[in-house]
Each structure stands twice: as structure tokens, then as C-alpha cells.
Amino acid sequence: MKIYPVIMCGGSGTRLWPVSTSRTPKQFVNLVSDTSLFSQTVTRLAPGSDGLDLAEPIIISNARYLDLIETQLDAAGISPLAILLEPCARNTAAVAALAAEFVGRIDPDGLVLLLPSDHFIGDPAAFRTAITEAIAVADAGRIVAFGIAPDRPETGFGYIKAGEQIGQSAYIVAAFREKPNHITALSYLSEGNYSWNAGIFLFPADLMQAELMTHAPDVLSGAKIALDLTVANGPVHQIDETSFSGIRSISIDYAVMEHTKNAAVVGPVSCAWSDVGTWPAVGDLQTSSGPVQPVLIDTENCTIHSEQGTLIAALGVEDLVIAVHDDTVLVMSKSRAQDVSLVIEALKVRGLTDKF
Amino acid sequence: MKIYPVIMCGGSGTRLWPVSTSRTPKQFVNLVSDTSLFSQTVTRLAPGSDGLDLAEPIIISNARYLDLIETQLDAAGISPLAILLEPCARNTAAVAALAAEFVGRIDPDGLVLLLPSDHFIGDPAAFRTAITEAIAVADAGRIVAFGIAPDRPETGFGYIKAGEQIGQSAYIVAAFREKPNHITALSYLSEGNYSWNAGIFLFPADLMQAELMTHAPDVLSGAKIALDLTVANGPVHQIDETSFSGIRSISIDYAVMEHTKNAAVVGPVSCAWSDVGTWPAVGDLQTSSGPVQPVLIDTENCTIHSEQGTLIAALGVEDLVIAVHDDTVLVMSKSRAQDVSLVIEALKVRGLTDKF
Numbered sequence: 001m002k003i004y005p006v007i008m009c010g011g012s013g014t015r016l017w018p019v020s021t022s023r024t025p026k027q028f029v030n031l032v033s034d035t036s037l038f039s040q041t042v043t044r045l046a047p048g049s050d051g052l053d054l055a056e057p058i059i060i061s062n063a064r065y066l067d068l069i070e071t072q073l074d075a076a077g078i079s080p081l082a083i084l085l086e087p088c089a090r091n092t093a094a095v096a097a098l099a100a101e102f103v104g105r106i107d108p109d110g111l112v113l114l115l116p117s118d119h120f121i122g123d124p125a126a127f128r129t130a131i132t133e134a135i136a137v138a139d140a141g142r143i144v145a146f147g148i149a150p151d152r153p154e155t156g157f158g159y160i161k162a163g164e165q166i167g168q169s170a171y172i173v174a175a176f177r178e179k180p181n182h183i184t185a186l187s188y189l190s191e192g193n194y195s196w197n198a199g200i201f202l203f204p205a206d207l208m209q210a211e212l213m214t215h216a217p218d219v220l221s222g223a224k225i226a227l228d229l230t231v232a233n234g235p236v237h238q239i240d241e242t243s244f245s246g247i248r249s250i251s252i253d254y255a256v257m258e259h260t261k262n263a264a265v266v267g268p269v270s271c272a273w274s275d276v277g278t279w280p281a282v283g284d285l286q287t288s289s290g291p292v293q294p295v296l297i298d299t300e301n302c303t304i305h306s307e308q309g310t311l312i313a314a315l316g317v318e319d320l321v322i323a324v325h326d327d328t329v330l331v332m333s334k335s336r337a338q339d340v341s342l343v344i345e346a347l348k349v350r351g352l353t354d355k356f
Numbered sequence: 357m358k359i360y361p362v363i364m365c366g367g368s369g370t371r372l373w374p375v376s377t378s379r380t381p382k383q384f385v386n387l388v389s390d391t392s393l394f395s396q397t398v399t400r401l402a403p404g405s406d407g408l409d410l411a412e413p414i415i416i417s418n419a420r421y422l423d424l425i426e427t428q429l430d431a432a433g434i435s436p437l438a439i440l441l442e443p444c445a446r447n448t449a450a451v452a453a454l455a456a457e458f459v460g461r462i463d464p465d466g467l468v469l470l471l472p473s474d475h476f477i478g479d480p481a482a483f484r485t486a487i488t489e490a491i492a493v494a495d496a497g498r499i500v501a502f503g504i505a506p507d508r509p510e511t512g513f514g515y516i517k518a519g520e521q522i523g524q525s526a527y528i529v530a531a532f533r534e535k536p537n538h539i540t541a542l543s544y545l546s547e548g549n550y551s552w553n554a555g556i557f558l559f560p561a562d563l564m565q566a567e568l569m570t571h572a573p574d575v576l577s578g579a580k581i582a583l584d585l586t587v588a589n590g591p592v593h594q595i596d597e598t599s600f601s602g603i604r605s606i607s608i609d610y611a612v613m614e615h616t617k618n619a620a621v622v623g624p625v626s627c628a629w630s631d632v633g634t635w636p637a638v639g640d641l642q643t644s645s646g647p648v649q650p651v652l653i654d655t656e657n658c659t660i661h662s663e664q665g666t667l668i669a670a671l672g673v674e675d676l677v678i679a680v681h682d683d684t685v686l687v688m689s690k691s692r693a694q695d696v697s698l699v700i701e702a703l704k705v706r707g708l709t710d711k712f
Contacts, residue, residue: 018669295702298692310683311711313374313699316692317676324685327666329678331687336654336672343669346651355667 001109003135003202004055005045006099009038009069009117010062010086014341014356015278018328019305021356026276027118028068031305032285035076037276038069038117042078044124045113052128054113056081058102060095063087066236080235087241092199093216093255094247097223098239100208105227108206111138114252115200120285122272130169134202134266137170143203143211143260145173147195147267153185156277158197158253160265161188173263176253195268198275201252207262216255222247278337279303279321294322303334328355357465359491359558360411361401362455365394365425365473366418366442370697370712371634374684375661377712382632383474384424387661388641391432393632394425394473398434400480401469408484410469412437414458416451419443422592436591443597448555449572449611450603453579454595456564461583464562467494470608471556476641478628486525490558490622493526499559499567499616501529503551503623509541512633514553514609516621517544529619532609551624554631557608563618572611578603634693635659635677650678659690684711 012025020026027038035043045054056079059069063085073080084098096114103110113131121127134144147160156179163174176197180188188194212220222243229240257263274281283303291308300318310324321332330343344356368381376382383394391399401410412435415425419441429436440454452470459466469487477483490500503516512535519530532553536544544550568576578599585596613619630637639659650660651669661679662668668678677688686699700712 295699295706297695297698297702306685310685311708312685312687313702314687315695315699316689317687320673320687322685322687329662329666329668329680329685331668331670331673331676331678333672339653339671342653343651343671346653346669350651352667 001111001139002055002107003111003113003131004081004099004103004107004205005057005113005115006095006103007038007041007057007059007115007117008061008092008095009059009065010089011116011118014344015338016276016282017340017344017356018325018330019323021325023064024068025065025118028065028072031276031282032120033287036072037120039072039076040120041115041117042073043076044121044127046078048128050125050128050132052132055110058099059083060098061085062089063238083236084230085236085238086244087239088245089249090244090247091249092252093212093219093250094223094244096201096208096252096256097212097216097220097247098227100203100205100212101220101223101227104205104209110205111135111202112205112208113200113202116198118276119198120272120274120276122274122285123270126269126271127273130266130269130271131202133167133169137167137264137266138202138204141204141207142262142264143201143207143257144170145257145263145265146198146200146202146269147265148198148273149268149270150189150194150196153182153189154196155179155182155185157275159185159188159194160197160267162193162195162265162267166264167266169269170264170266173257173265176258176263195265196273197253198273201257208256211256211260211262215259216248216250219248219250219255279305279323279332279340280334280337283321301334357467357495358411358463359467359469359487360437360455360459360463361413361469361471362451362459363394363397363413363415363471363473364417364448364451365415365421366445367472367474370700371694372632372638373696373700373712374681374686375679377681379420380424381421381474384421384428387632387638388476389643392428393476395428395432396476397471397473398429399432400477400483402434404484406481406484406488408488410487411466414455415439416454417441418445419594439592440586441592441594442600443595444601445605446600446603447605448608449568449575449606450579450600452557452564452608452612453568453572453576453603454583456559456561456568457576457579457583460561460565466561467491467558468561468564469556469558472554474632475554476628476630476632478630478641479626482625482627483629486622486625486627487558489523489525493523493620493622494558494560497560497563498618498620499557499563499613500526501613501619501621502554502556502558502625503621504554504629505624505626506545506550506552509538509545510552511535511538511541513631515541515544515550516553516623518549518551518621518623522620523622525625526620526622529613529621532614532619551621552629553609554629557613564612567612567616567618571615572604572606575604575606575611635661635679635688635696636690636693639677657690
């Protein structure tokens with residue numbers, strides 16, 4: 001059987017503004033190295049010497065990012081199997097339904113590897129080993145989640161509780177847990193059988209179709225109709241707007257994973273994973289601050305991002321984020337990294353919509 | 357008798373980097389309003405309804421700033437009497453000698469008003485009133501310094517101690533004092549007869565020539581020869597390089613003012629004066645942070661400078677300087693405002709000479 005990577009790259013957030021904007025969101029920006037997270041994601045899944053042989057990727061994104069996708073795939077030397085363009089965002093259950101339907105129509109026995117494109121994985125080999133183990137589990141009739149080994153009591157992620165062991169690193173899922181408070185997160189860490197839910201799933205296309213039919217039939221039927229009405233031009237598929245926009249917006253976790261009896265987890269995977277969710281997280285991964293090294297004098301614990309031709313100098317400061325993009329400069333206390341949206345709100349009030 | 361303003365605008369420092377650079381130093385930049393300090397200086401001396409009637413200004417600067425000078429004079433609607441271009445910097449005694457010689461050759465009875473172009477004066481009327489009083493004192497055979505009313509125990513300026521009163525706000529100078537330490541500065545403030553030395557002087561051209569002949573004859577003769585060999589093209593005079601560069605580099609304070617028996621001081625003048633010496637000083641005077649108002653969220657006591665098209669956002673920070681110029685960004689603790697030269701040193705080491 002074949003495994004079809006389906007890469008989600010339609011989202012855009014505010015926490016990495018001004019570098020990540022709605023025109024060029026985080027996954028398409030060279031944030032932590034000289035390639036984008038999207039480019040790293042597709043490259044990570046290419047055929048390698050470890051025997052893992054995945055199909056060419058299926059890209060699901062928003063129509064407005066087609067140019068970025070084509071340019072970056074081309075630069076990475078990757079030919080996509082298909083590019084599915086959503087007319088609007090409808091959360092991950094709709095994406096999983098599209099993915100299961102699209103793959104099921106090509107290959108009824110196919111497996112789908114559904115994954116975000118805006119995460120960083122520092123140890124791709126470890127991640128690919130986890131995929132190999134997950135393939136066996138999924139092929140036996142499971143929806144497999146990838147559990148990331150937690151290294152801190154993070155309150156920003158969901159957790160997966162592992163139950164009965166069914167493989168070397170594979171377990172029946174005992175429970176999915178929403179983002180915990182700090183005390184609860186500490187207890188998960190000490191209990192030891194919890195991992196972070198990275199939002200990466202591997203499943204047989206027909207199993208996901210069946211689970212959606214049981215737990216979210218409206219989402220499945222909406223996705224079917226939207227695909228039926230899709231207009232294809234080579235690998236690029238424009239998903240029908242009227243039918244797709246009517247689909248209920250719900251995450252795959254809420255719609256299926258928390259209800260199915262067929263959930264498994266592979267992990268905890270130690271692959272140096274990061275969701276690159278905030279500027280300090282970018283700083284933790286940076287090997288370079290940009291094309292021009294900043295001048296740092298008596299400066300401690302700062303995350304600095306610049307772009308071609310821009311020089312940043314910092315003198316006598318600490319615990320700051322300094323990020324420059326085009327003609328926009330953000331200077332922020334690291335402790336406020338979750339609050340960048342306040343800046344976006346202020347820009348909206350001023351009507352500066354070209355700035356975010 | 358006529359009074360000839362001689363405006364010194366050849367200097368360049370590092371403390372207002374990256375906005376002030378050797379190519380476009382502080383006096384030519386729109387730092388605290390939408391005109392430059394140089395432009396404000398020449399405009400402040402133009403004929404007004406208060407009866408103060410000064411000659412057209414004589415500009416003394418470095419040859420590399422001729423374009424800036426001509427452009428900004430033109431925009432201010434000011435025709436210069438002359439523009440004297442120094443081939444290199446030789447401190448203020450050489451400038452005073454040039455000024456006295458140049459004016460003495462035009463008008464042996466002329467008075468010279470020698471003043472820097474990179475200071476801010478918030479109350480020009482008060483300053484012009486002080487000039488009027490100083491004219492009477494200078495005309496009676498004095499070199500008149502302008503004493504600024506001190507409002508804090510500043511350790512960055514020299515002080516003038518007032519002696520015997522010789523006019524409404526005019527005194528014989530009892531002593532010039534170099535930059536004091538904090539304790540000494542406090543004592544000057546409490547004694548009450550000290551004012552800041554703003555580096556502004558009014559004197560008869562022939563008196564300065566005589567004083568230089570007594571106290572620094574080498575500087576005077578060097579300036580005479582340099583002027584003799586100067587090449588004029590309309591109002592622009594290129595001062596001879598070989599002779600001028602051989603002049604001893606010494607300040608007018610050391611060369612003449614601390615020795616002459618004919619020093620007077622007018623003041624203390626309360627004209628909202630600032631030497632605009634550091635970024636926090638710029639912040640104290642700013643009416644605007646630049647053409648695009650910054651987005652400031654939970655941000656306290658920051659000095660922010662941006663330029664056309666640049667947006668600065670600050671979130672959760674305090675006591676910072678954030679200054680953007682072209683493709684260069686400085687983020688600095690206000691407490692380190694005297695140490696910008698450390699950044700320049702680092703840029704020199706890297707060979708980034710186009711950045712300062």
C-alpha cells in the first residue's frame with residue numbers, strides 16, 4: 001500500500017508578526033534557517049536511504065498562497081501529486097475529510113499522513129523512524145497520532161495519554177487531553193505516559209472516511225460535494241467555494257479523535273520538534289539572526305531577526321525580541337510574546353491593513 | 357556696526373547613530389521636528405520684528421556637507437554671506453580665527469556671533485533678547501559667552517562662573533570651569549552664579565584677532581595663511597588644505613577664553629536650550645516620533661525615532677531608545693546612551709564603513 005503525505009499550509013497567525021503576515025505566513029518564511037518551514041516539511045518526506053518511500057505530497061492550502069507553494073516546491077525540487085486550494089479556512093476536520101476523500105478516490109487502499117507545515121523538526125531521521133512504525137499500526141486499522149516527548153510542563157499544547165502497548169513505541173490512546181493548566185501539566189510530566197499532540201496523523205483513507213461518517217457525517221458529505229465540484233488545472237485543484245464554505249469548522253481532534261475507538265499513538269518521539277509558535281521559540285532554534293549578523297553589545301537573551309540588508313544593533317538590553325521585516329520593526333519583551341495580536345488590533349484600528 | 361553670524365556645522369558625532377552619520381550628521385537631520393537643527397539655527401537669526409538685525413550668515417563647515425548646506429539654506433529661504441569649507445576639522449580656535457579674520461577683512465568694525473548649529477533652542481525670542489544685550493557688551497570691548505540657565509547638575513557641560521555685574525544680565529567672567537563631577541555640579545547649582553557654557557560667543561573681530569595674537573598666535577597666523585590661499589567660487593570658499601590642516605587643534609575655550617581678561621558672560625539665559633547630545637535628549641524634545649506614529653502597547657519612557665514609511669511597534673518595554681534609519685535599527689537601554697560609540701567600533705571592526 002502507498003502512503004500519501006498531505007501537507008496543511010493554509011493557516012496564518014499573528015504571533016510571529018511582522019515577519020509572518022497574512023500575505024506570507026510563518027510556514028513560507030525563512031525563520032530559523034535559509035529555507036522555510038514548508039520547504040523543510042516537504043523535503044523531510046522525500047525518499048531517503050532509510051527505505052521510507054512516501055508518495056509525492058498533496059498540498060492543502062489557501063488559494064492565495066499558490067504562488068508561494070509553487071515557488072518553494074520548485075526550489076526544493078519536489079513535484080506535488082496535487083495542490084488542493086481551499087477558498088476559505090474550515091479547520092482540520094474538513095482538511096482530514098478532503099484528504100481521506102481525495103486519496104480514497106486515487107487509491108482506496110492508500111494511507112494518509114496528515115501534517116502541518118509550520119513546525120520544526122530538528123531530527124528528521126527520528127521522525128521518519130516514527131513514521132515507519134506508525135505505518136504498521138495504521139495498516140492494521142488505526143488512526144495514529146504522533147506523540148512528541150515533552151521536555152517541559154507546556155500549557156500551550158494538547159496531550160495524549162498512552163494506554164495499552166501495541167508495538168515497540170505504539171499504544172492505544174487512553175485519552176486526548178486539552179491544553180492543561182501548569183499544575184496538571186506538571187502531573188502529566190511526572191506520570192510519564194503523556195506526550196504532546198503535534199497534530200500529525202497517519203490513517204487509512206477508508207478508515208477516516210468511516211470514522212467521519214460515524215462521528216461527523218456532515219463534514220464528510222460537505223467535503224465530498226466540494227471535491228465533486230472542484231475544478232482541476234494540472235495538479236492544482238480549486239475547491240468549490242459554495243459547498244466548502246458551508247462545512248462546519250471543527251478540529252479533527254474534536255470531530256473524530258476524541259470519539260473513535262481506533263486511535264493509537266506512536267511515541268513519545270524525540271525528534272527535536274517545535275511548533276515555532278512564538279518569537280522566543282524562534283530564538284531557541286535560530287542558527288543565524290539573518291543575513292547581516294547583528295551588533296550585540298552587553299546584550300543578553302534576545303531573539304533577533306533581520307532580513308537582507310538590514311542591520312540591527314542592540315546595546316545594554318536583555319530579554320527582548322527585535323524583529324524587522326520590510327519597513328516594520330517590532331521590539332517586545334519576551335514575556336509578552338503571546339500578546340503580539342494586541343499590535344495587530346492597533347494596526348486594524350488605524351486601517352494599516354497592508355502591515356499584517 | 358554690523359553683526360555677522362558665523363555658524364559652525366562641520367562636526368559629526370556618534371551618539372545619535374544611526375540617524376546621525378558622518379555623511380549626514382545630526383545638525384542636518386530632522387531630529388526633533390520637521391526641519392533640521394541647522395535650518396532652525398539659521399532661521400532663528402533672520403531679521404525679525406524685535407529689531408535685531410544681523411547680517412546674512414557665514415557658514416563654516418566641512419567640504420563634504422556643501423550639498424546639504426545649500427539645499428537646507430535654500431529650503432529655509434536664507435542666502436548666506438559666505439560658505440567657508442574646511443578641508444578637515446581643526447577644532448573651534450581655528451574656526452574662531454577664520455571667523456575673526458574673514459569678518460575683519462570685510463568689515464574691520466564687525467562683530468562676530470559664533471555659534472554651533474546642532475543645538476536646540478525652544479524659545480528663540482529669549483535667545484534673541486540675550487543677543488541684543490550681548491551686542492552692547494561686546495561693542496564695549498568684550499568677548500561675550502552665552503551662559504545657559506542650568507536646570508540640573510549636568511556633568512556633561514562646562515560651566516561659567518559669573519563675577520562682577522556689568523549689565524542687566526551681563527557679568528565679567530570669574531572663571532570657566534571644565535565638566536565637573538556630580539558633587540561639584542551640585543555645588544555650582546546651589547551657589548547660583550554658574551551657568552552652562554553653550555559654546556556660543558559674540559566678539560568684535562579685531563578683539564578676537566588681538567586675543568589670538570596674544571594667546572595663540574600660531575592659530576591666528578595659520579588661519580590668515582589658509583584664508584589667503586582660499587579659492588572662492590561665488591559665496592563658496594574652499595579653504596586651503598595644506599595650510600589649514602597644519603593649524604593646531606585646540607578649542608577656543610582653552611586657547612583664548614580661559615586666558616583673556618576681556619571675557620564676559622550674558623545670562624543665565626532661559627531659552628529652553630538643549631545640546632541634543634544623546635537619544636534621551638532627543639526624546640525630551642520630540643513632538644513626533646516620525647512620519648508614521650509608532651504602535652506603543654504597555655510601553656513606558658521610550659525614545660522612538662522612525663523615518664518615512666517605517667513602522668515601529670513596541671510591546672511591554674520601557675526605558676529604551678529605538679531608532680531606525682535607512683536599513684539600520686538601534687535598540688538601546690537609555691542608560692547606555694553615552695556608549696553608542698561601542699557600536700561604531702564594532703562596525704569599524706567589521707568594515708561596515710557605509711553604516712556610520
